[in-house]
Amino acid sequence: MTILSANKVSVRYxxxxxxxxxxxSLAIGPDDLTVALGPSGxxxxxxxxxxxxxxxxxxxxxxxAGQPVTGPGAERAVVFQHDALLPWxxxxxxxxxxxxxxxxxxxERLARADxxxxxxxxxxxxxxxxxxxxxxxxQRVGIARALASHSQVLLxxxxxGALDAFTREQMQELLLKVxxxxxxxxxxxxxxxxxxxxxxxxxxxMSPGPGRIVETLRPGFSQRYRDGESARAIKSxxxxxxxxxxxxxxxxxHRRQAEEIxx
Amino acid sequence: xxxxxxxxxxxxAAVAASKPVPDEIVPDPAVLRSGWWAQYRRGWLSLLSLIxxxxxxxxxxxxxxxxxxxxxxxxxxxAKLVTVSTQGFMDATLWQHLAASLQRIVLALAxxxxxxxxxxxxxxxxxxxxxxxxxLIEAYRPVPPLAYLPLIVIWFGIGELSKVLLIFLAxxxxxxxxxxxxxxxxxxxxxxxxxxxxxxxxxxxxxVILPEALPExxxxxxxxxxxxxxTLVAAELVAATRGLGFMVQSAAQFLVTDVVILGIVVIAVxxxxxxxxxxxxxxxxxxxxxxxx
Numbered sequence: 194m195t196i197l198s199a200n201k202v203s204v205r206y207x208x209x210x211x212x213x214x215x216x217x218s219l220a221i222g223p224d225d226l227t228v229a230l231g232p233s234g235x236x237x238x239x240x241x242x243x244x245x246x247x248x249x250x251x252x253x254x255x256x257x258a259g260q261p262v263t264g265p266g267a268e269r270a271v272v273f274q275h276d277a278l279l280p281w282x283x284x285x286x287x288x289x290x291x292x293x294x295x296x297x298x299x300x301e302r303l304a305r306a307d308x309x310x311x312x313x314x315x316x317x318x319x320x321x322x323x324x325x326x327x328x329x330x331x332q333r334v335g336i337a338r339a340l341a342s343h344s345q346v347l348l349x350x351x352x353x354g355a356l357d358a359f360t361r362e363q364m365q366e367l368l369l370k371v372x373x374x375x376x377x378x379x380x381x382x383x384x385x386x387x388x389x390x391x392x393x394x395x396x397x398x399m400s401p402g403p404g405r406i407v408e409t410l411r412p413g414f415s416q417r418y419r420d421g422e423s424a425r426a427i428k429s430x431x432x433x434x435x436x437x438x439x440x441x442x443x444x445x446x447h448r449r450q451a452e453e454i455x456x
Numbered sequence: 457x458x459x460x461x462x463x464x465x466x467x468x469a470a471v472a473a474s475k476p477v478p479d480e481i482v483p484d485p486a487v488l489r490s491g492w493w494a495q496y497r498r499g500w501l502s503l504l505s506l507i508x509x510x511x512x513x514x515x516x517x518x519x520x521x522x523x524x525x526x527x528x529x530x531x532x533x534x535a536k537l538v539t540v541s542t543q544g545f546m547d548a549t550l551w552q553h554l555a556a557s558l559q560r561i562v563l564a565l566a567x568x569x570x571x572x573x574x575x576x577x578x579x580x581x582x583x584x585x586x587x588x589x590x591x592l593i594e595a596y597r598p599v600p601p602l603a604y605l606p607l608i609v610i611w612f613g614i615g616e617l618s619k620v621l622l623i624f625l626a627x628x629x630x631x632x633x634x635x636x637x638x639x640x641x642x643x644x645x646x647x648x649x650x651x652x653x654x655x656x657x658x659x660x661x662x663x664v665i666l667p668e669a670l671p672e673x674x675x676x677x678x679x680x681x682x683x684x685x686x687t688l689v690a691a692e693l694v695a696a697t698r699g700l701g702f703m704v705q706s707a708a709q710f711l712v713t714d715v716v717i718l719g720i721v722v723i724a725v726x727x728x729x730x731x732x733x734x735x736x737x738x739x740x741x742x743x744x745x746x747x748x749x
Contacts, residue, residue, distance in 0.1 A: 247648055267654030277649040280744035281667045291653030294663070324744045342653055 195220040196378060197244055197269070197346050202253035204239050213239040215403035216253070221346065221378050226369075226415060228393035229382045232444060236404020237382040238350065244380060245271050245348050257346075267291060270339035272349040277335055278323035284310070284334050285319035291342030302341075309337040312371055329360035333367065340375050349381040353388065365391055366424050369415055386437050387428060390414055398443060402451035408443060412436060528714040533721070536714040545715055546706050548698050554722065556698035560616075560691065561684055564623035568680060572628050573673060576635020577665070586636065597629040601687045609694055619691040626687040627680035634676020638669030671745040674738045678731060685727045 198220040205212040214236040221227050221244075229237040242248040243255050246265040255262040257269065270291070271277075278287050285306045286293075292302035310316055313333040323331055332352055339347050352368075353361045365388060372379055383389050389396055390412050398408040414427050427433055493500065510530060516522055517529035524532065540550040548556075578585040596604075601622050612618045642665050650664045692701030700723050707715035738745065 245648070245652055247651075265648065265651035267652065269652060271649060271652045273645045273649060275645070276643045277645040279646060279664065279667070281670075281742070290650070290663075294650070294654045294656075294659055322744065338649075338653070344652075348652075 195222060197221040197257050197380070198255070199240065199243060199250075200254045200256070202240075202243060202250040202255060204236075204243065204248060204250055212251075212403040214243075214250075215405050217404070217406055218253075219397060219406065221380050222395070223378065224376070225394050226372055226379045226381065226392055227395045227397065228389045229380070229397045229399055230384065230386060230389035230393075230440070231399030231404075232384060232401060232448065234401035234404070235399035236401070237399050239404060240399075241271075241348050241350050241380065241382050244346075245269055267295065267342055268345045270342060270344035270347055272332070272335045272339050272347060272352045274351045274354050275328075275331075278331060278338075280323050282322075283319065284315070284321050284323070284326070287323065287334055288319075288337045288341050290338060291344075295342065305341055306337070309341045310334075312340065312374060313337045314367060327360075328356050329364055332356065332364060336368070336371060340371070340377065344377070346378045346380065349379060351383055352381065354383065354385070361385075361388070362424060366418070368392065369418055373419060386440055390433060390437055390440070391418070391424065391428060398440060400444065400447035400451065402455060407447055525711060525713055528717065533714045533717050536718050540715060540718060545703055545712075546697075548703075550703075550718075550722070553698055553700050553703045553719075554726070556696075556702075557688055557692070557700040557723075558726070560620050560623055560699070561681075561688060564620045564684060565627055565677070565681065567620075567624050568627035568631050569677065572631030572676075572680075573635050576632045576673070576676075577639050577661070577669075579632065579636035580639025580642075580669070581661075581665070589632075593629055593632055596625070597633075601626050602690050605690060605694070614695040618694060619696065622691040623684045623687050626683045627677075630680040630683065631673070631676045634679065635669060635673050638672025638676075639665055641672070642668045671738060671742040674734060674741070678734045678738075681730055681734065682727070685723065688723075 199217055201216050201218050202214055203212050203216055204214045217236065217240060219227070219229075219240070229240060231237050239248060243250055244262070246255075246262050246269065249263075257266075262269075265271075279290065282290065285303055288306035288309055289297075289302040292305060293299075297305075307316070307319060310319055313336055315330060315333050315337065318326065318330060318334070323334065326334065335352070336347075353364045356364060368379075368381075369392065381392065391414050393412055394415060396410050396412055397406050398410070399405065400407045414430075414433060417427055418424060513527070514530050517524065517527050517532075528536075537550070542549065544550070544552070575585075575589065579589050580586075604625075605622055608618050608621055612621060646664055646668065647660060650660055655663065688699070689701035689704065692699040693705060696702040700719050704716050704719035704723075707713075707719065
């Protein structure tokens with residue numbers, strides 16, 4: 194069953210010549226980790242903001258469980274790239290924040306926070322503050338917070354874009370583990386081709402001018418990771434590298450076309 | 457350089473062992489270079505400049521170049537502190553003068569905070585409120601309080617109300633401006649994150665906007681208190697019988713220079729203590745302020 198979908202949505206920001214998104218349709222299926230990949234300006238952030246309810250489409254519809262999305266809601270939690278934890282709360286209270294807003298009793302919500310912190314491999318960090326954590330730890334807290342409040346879909350806005358290469362790899366593996374254990378639909382946007390190929394069950398390739406989906410594929414590498422193969426082995430597999438180069442070529446082709454149209 | 461290589465090696469080792477990299481806490485090299493001088497260098501320098509000024513004062517007043525009428529010696533002022541504290545000056549002891557001034561400041565501050573924070577929040581979240589209120593605040597804020605003091609006296613008389621009102625107006629503007637600035641600067645991602653966790657509008661205000669604006673609000677109160685103290689003397693020009701500003705003014709009229717200096721020093725010490733207290737409060741309530749996040 195499709196729970197979150199975009200149906201022929203278009204968005205044009207005021208003062209922009211081209212639409213940020215033109216006639217995009219996408220459905221996030223059950224047990225899917227959908228990744229939207231594309232260069233800046235391809236509309237992937239706009240698509241995520243539409244799903245989250247931060248932006249409304251000019252035409253077309255966004256629906257969640259059959260109902261149109263009109264604004265942000267607790268069933269669609271967002272993990273941001275940075276700046277989204279509350280620095281005046283410690284890690285536990287940050288993770289329990291959504292439950293506090295919903296009026297869950299203190300003991301219950303803190304117990305839930307500890308449980309989710311164990312899931313993201315941060316069992317000891319509950320009493321610390323976001324400004325005492327490293328970038329990778331902060332993103333884990335962000336993921337834990339999104340999981341704690343019983344959201345049904347995780348929308349991830351370039352969650353590992355600001356991390357160094359080592360930490361990014363660790364976080365990708367952690368995300369696959371969390372996704373498997375928490376059984377949550379995930380929609381993630383990134384401009385990192387390797388990341389998209391490694392994580393996605395469904396990969397949506399997007400291109401700018403106007404922002405649109407140019408290709409959809411199911412790479413299947415995350416399944417191999419779940420079956421026990423190591424991340425490095427997968428990423429250095431010739432099949433992985435060939436697909437990476439193919440995607441890169443497709444993206445460059447589309448970019449050239451867009452530039453020719455613009456000129 | 458060595459430390460940098462170390463952390464890189466640690467990282468590589470940690471990656472090889474596929475363990476999370478431990479948090480790197482790099483101590484400030486100035487703290488590592490321990491020793492009584494290096495550790496508290498700024499404090500020592502501050503002490504040095506204070507001692508220099510006091511020493512200069514003592515030397516000048518004892519040299520006989522400047523008559524005591526113009527510059528009484530530090531000991532004379534200290535002696536005056538004792539007599540004014542016990543016997544009083546102009547029918548009130550130093551503590552009664554101080555209490556009268558503090559009462560005015562505290563009343564004005566409380567009123568300015570109670571009115572200024574809601575108005576500032578309103579201006580920060582609503583462009584309409586900002587459009588309406590901004591010109592009013594910007595119009596009166598740069599005018600020196602002494603300029604509108606006569607008008608306040610015509611409207612509200614020479615009682616306690618006028619004095620408190622004058623200080624209140626001086627404190628109000630910085631509190632409103634800092635609050636609206638702090639509120640307008642709240643991170644969009646934090647607001648959005650709270651919204652996707654189910655926050656209502658009032659929850660956004662109480663759980664995100666106000667805590668995030670708190671350091672700015674406290675800065676506004678600090679600046680407001682500063683201007684409040686400088687307005688105090690002006691406020692106590694108006695038919696006051698008590699207060700530090702009144703004490704200094706009347707002492708000046710009778711050329712009791714040591715009481716003038718005593719009053720100035722007391723005002724400086726109190727204002728400095730309040731400033732330090734607020735800074736401490738700011739550090740306690742908003743330890744994240746100035747930290748990268």
